[in-house]
Amino acid sequence: MKRITIKDIARELGIHHSTVSRALRGSPEINAITIEKVMRYASERGYQINRNALFLRGSRSNIIGVIVPNIHHSFFSNFVSIVTKLASASGYIVAVFQSEESVKQEKEITKSIIQQNIAGVISSLTMETTDVSHFQQLDSYKIPFVCFDRISPLLSKSAVILDNASALKNVVLKLHGKGFKKMAYLSGVPSIHLFKERQKGYLLGLKEINSQYENCIAITEGFSIENGFEVALKLFNRKNRPDALIFDSHVLAWGALNYLKISKKKLFPKIGIASFGGYPWLSLATPNALVIQQPEEKMAEASFNLLMENIKNPDNCEIKTLMFQAEIA
Amino acid sequence: MKRITIKDIARELGIHHSTVSRALRGSPEINAITIEKVMRYASERGYQINRNALFLRGSRSNIIGVIVPNIHHSFFSNFVSIVTKLASASGYIVAVFQSEESVKQEKEITKSIIQQNIAGVISSLTMETTDVSHFQQLDSYKIPFVCFDRISPLLSKSAVILDNASALKNVVLKLHGKGFKKMAYLSGVPSIHLFKERQKGYLLGLKEINSQYENCIAITEGFSIENGFEVALKLFNRKNRPDALIFDSHVLAWGALNYLKISKKKLFPKIGIASFGGYPWLSLATPNALVIQQPEEKMAEASFNLLMENIKNPDNCEIKTLMFQAEIA
DNA sequence: TTCATATGTGCACACGTGTGCATTTTTAAA
DNA sequence: TTTAAAAATGCACACGTGTGCACATATGAA
Numbered sequence A, B: 001m002k003r004i005t006i007k008d009i010a011r012e013l014g015i016h017h018s019t020v021s022r023a024l025r026g027s028p029e030i031n032a033i034t035i036e037k038v039m040r041y042a043s044e045r046g047y048q049i050n051r052n053a054l055f056l057r058g059s060r061s062n063i064i065g066v067i068v069p070n071i072h073h074s075f076f077s078n079f080v081s082i083v084t085k086l087a088s089a090s091g092y093i094v095a096v097f098q099s100e101e102s103v104k105q106e107k108e109i110t111k112s113i114i115q116q117n118i119a120g121v122i123s124s125l126t127m128e129t130t131d132v133s134h135f136q137q138l139d140s141y142k143i144p145f146v147c148f149d150r151i152s153p154l155l156s157k158s159a160v161i162l163d164n165a166s167a168l169k170n171v172v173l174k175l176h177g178k179g180f181k182k183m184a185y186l187s188g189v190p191s192i193h194l195f196k197e198r199q200k201g202y203l204l205g206l207k208e209i210n211s212q213y214e215n216c217i218a219i220t221e222g223f224s225i226e227n228g229f230e231v232a233l234k235l236f237n238r239k240n241r242p243d244a245l246i247f248d249s250h251v252l253a254w255g256a257l258n259y260l261k262i263s264k265k266k267l268f269p270k271i272g273i274a275s276f277g278g279y280p281w282l283s284l285a286t287p288n289a290l291v292i293q294q295p296e297e298k299m300a301e302a303s304f305n306l307l308m309e310n311i312k313n314p315d316n317c318e319i320k321t322l323m324f325q326a327e328i329a
Numbered sequence C: 001t002t003c004a005t006a007t008g009t010g011c012a013c014a015c016g017t018g019t020g021c022a023t024t025t026t027t028a029a030a
Numbered sequence D: 001t002t003t004a005a006a007a008a009t010g011c012a013c014a015c016g017t018g019t020g021c022a023c024a025t026a027t028g029a030a
Helices: A006-013 A017-024 A032-044 A051-058 A074-089 A103-115 A133-140 A164-177 A193-208 A225-235 A250-262 A281-285 A296-312 B006-013 B017-024 B032-044 B051-058 B074-089 B103-115 B133-140 B164-177 B193-208 B225-235 B250-262 B281-285 B296-312
Strands: A063-068 A093-098 A120-123 A145-148 A158-162 A183-187 A216-219 A244-247 A272-276 A289-293 A321-324 B063-068 B093-098 B120-123 B145-148 B158-162 B183-187 B216-219 B244-247 B272-276 B289-293 B321-324
Touching: A006 A017, A006 A032, A017 A032, A051 B051, A063 A074, A063 A103, A074 A093, A074 A296, A074 B093, A093 A103, A093 B074, A103 A133, A120 A296, A133 A145, A145 A296, A158 A164, A158 A296, A164 A183, A164 A193, A164 A244, A164 A272, A164 A289, A183 A193, A183 A225, A216 A225, A225 A244, A225 A250, A244 A250, A250 A272, A250 A281, A250 B281, A281 A289, A281 B250, A281 B281, A296 A321, B006 B017, B006 B032, B017 B032, B063 B074, B063 B103, B074 B093, B074 B296, B093 B103, B103 B133, B120 B296, B133 B145, B145 B296, B158 B164, B158 B296, B164 B183, B164 B193, B164 B244, B164 B272, B164 B289, B183 B193, B183 B225, B216 B225, B225 B244, B225 B250, B244 B250, B250 B272, B250 B281, B281 B289, B296 B321
Parallel strands: A063 A093, A063 A120, A120 A145, A145 A158, A158 A321, A183 A216, A183 A244, A244 A272, A272 A289, B063 B093, B063 B120, B120 B145, B145 B158, B158 B321, B183 B216, B183 B244, B244 B272, B272 B289
Antiparallel strands: A093 B093
16 A cells, blocks of 8 residues: 555556656657557556655756745735746646744755755745845755845845835825825834835825925834834824824734724724835725725736746846836725 | 765765664764764765655654645734644654545545655545545554644544634624624534534523514625625625624625725625634724734644644554634734 | 567666765774 | 684665667568
């Protein structure tokens, strides 16, 4: 009751296992009758190839590694979902790794990726990733690598990103168009490339509308509901209140909405709210919501295609950066 | 510039590769000096073991397969996230598979799982899974298997499920406690074990409160926002309207909320809404929302632990079914 | 029948690792 | 110094697969 191998088939049919191997691949040098015989017996016995053996020989697996901070986030789970679909359509399977915003974990993951002989990696960096040596190490193992969303200028790899600056500029303009004057931007860790870009865009937007409101950037400690609640609490107890809030994450936005609802100041639902993600829940929950939508499908597809290019063409892998525009709905 | 192997180390150090192998594992039969020498050289050169070779020898990988309908769903992504964390803490990695509610895909997945020599599987079934032979096939390859959430009575495997009947009964009682009288249950495909249980619970609840309202079960076509919108549209244009809706999925609930908001009948926000999942967004969006929360962490942990038991103890794997209670918040 | 050419199969090895066993080297006792 | 025991290392094989090459069988023509 063991796993059946080509050697088993060979023994049973009284031929050599190499013949079985060729027959199963439909090699033209094998007699049609033999092929037929082998094929039939193989499917009768439910033969399944052992890919481990295959990879050991050819030293390239059909496993794609996807590294995200945490998969329990709409953006990342959607991304992984799409990559997984595309991968399985191309005969690959996807291994998911969660860095949990920890460089230490990230290093463990790259180690694991090397050990598993993984065919290629699509990754979004942690917030604290400044040292990128563990990713560069993948080069010496010739493991193709594509970065998405959270990139690092230090890591010269193909990348798929959002035009974060434009996204924030446009959301400022849209809020202005809706009549809001005093927009605050609630940002994450400012050291990350992505957030720097968003801040740039925010300031650019303010400039374009000649905003009188001193630019107001608040750094939240994290991206939890509580963080959103706290930052709203803080901002609305200042002298010069904002009339619109732009969030890096819809989770923060929910926290702020919660504050607005329970605060007796009747600010809700007049305050403008904009956030990355949260469609369509946020729009349903409050009338003045704008959702910044990343084209997740396109970005996932682009990442996968870039990776595939690198896998098929291991030598000639030029570095490309693909930038996508957000939609604001 | 190739991958370094134990043979490379052996050649370089002038010893046999079997000695290197033993040294790297710190075998007591190897001279301490040799171990030291090998260890140092290995870490200098950044040696990483090739797990493919390892698995080929021992024929058991460190890959756990997780099958879900689609990972872009809060419940499943949270589940996968937790399993992945636990797995990586135990030296395993997780491969994600999406059945997309298709038995055909499910069969492809089991095939892939066999080919990859995967160490164990945690799976939730598709809606249309009645034939379970592809899962039973895993037995002949001795691949441990744990079912969660969506199970089948035909598949006698260890399972981790929610007490769906009690959950629905309790939510009926809670809505009744809040003063609602006419509760409708918007259900998915009734052939699935899980939904049958929920219907049972719903009817049990109605009986317990002596509801006068004819039991009202509407079957939605799917689980999209649009489906939720449509079902609300239909129900609220009947003569005897419900005053509370219980949904199998928060996505449906959002669609219904959307209808309530745009319909001029000022039904919103008086209608009671209950749904599986959606915490805390739903509660923030409408005052009369109840969220049925599955203990996802506990369920994921239980599934993982059951699988580990089966992996460690391949022979003595008794079938257990663990049932968890939902919380209603 | 005899040789040359197709056609089909078998042999041996490689991939990287671990392990039972044989062999060599070292150590300790006589 | 010899001998027995102990310690350290090498050898060979296995895991399942694919492939270059040699070999065998069959086909055809002279």
